[in-house]
Amino acid sequence: MKNGAKSIISRVFTLMMAVAMGCVILTGKDYGTEITRTAYSYASAQDGFDPDALPAPAAGMRDGNKTTAYDCKDMIYQTSKNGINYVREYGGVYNAAIVNNRFGLYKLDYGHLQMEDSTAVLDPYSIRKLRHALQNCNETYIRSGAHILTSTSTTLSG
Numbered sequence: 001m002k003n004g005a006k007s008i009i010s011r012v013f014t015l016m017m018a019v020a021m022g023c024v025i026l027t028g029k030d031y032g033t034e035i036t037r038t039a040y041s042y043a044s045a046q047d048g049f050d051p052d053a054l055p056a057p058a059a060g061m062r063d064g065n066k067t068t069a070y071d072c073k074d075m076i077y078q079t080s081k082n083g084i085n086y087v088r089e090y091g092g093v094y095n096a097a098i099v100n101n102r103f104g105l106y107k108l109d110y111g112h113l114q115m116e117d118s119t120a121v122l123d124p125y126s127i128r129k130l131r132h133a134l135q136n137c138n139e140t141y142i143r144s145g146a147h148i149l150t151s152t153s154t155t156l157s158g
Contacts, residue, residue, distance in 0.1 A: 070129050072137035078144040085141050087133045094122055096130035103131055113148045
């Protein structure tokens with residue numbers, strides 16, 4: 001008898017829900033319309049809307065933010081065979097050096113560090129971190145057998 005009572009209650013509940021849905025459909029009321037309308041309504045100048053009160057479209061740290069603190073950790077400090085100091089991040093491929101008072105990115109190629117032509121090889125944060133390590137960190141530079149080719153004069157911005 002218990003299973004029969006549960007079955008009857010379940011069918012009555014299902015019938016009531018079907019009748020309620022049918023009433024909503026027949027009356028044509030759309031309860032979600034008001035929310036949609038308010039979501040897409042735009043404030044006008046008459047409403048006292050101030051566009052300057054909105055945050056910047058790309059809120060976050062700007063590319064040229066100078067307040068970022070860089071440290072000297074996780075860098076490899078080396079001196080080339082021709083006496084130029086250069087640094088590389090642990091696990092990194094690109095080396096940074098200052099040659100003829102110009103900062104550049106170099107890639108090791110058969111024992112020679114050759115300047116990268118493209119400045120898009122690293123993200124700006126990594127470039128600034130490498131530059132900071134070269135200019136501000138007083139670390140011990142280890143002698144290496146690499147040569148830095150100084151014939152190019154391409155510079156990086158960052």
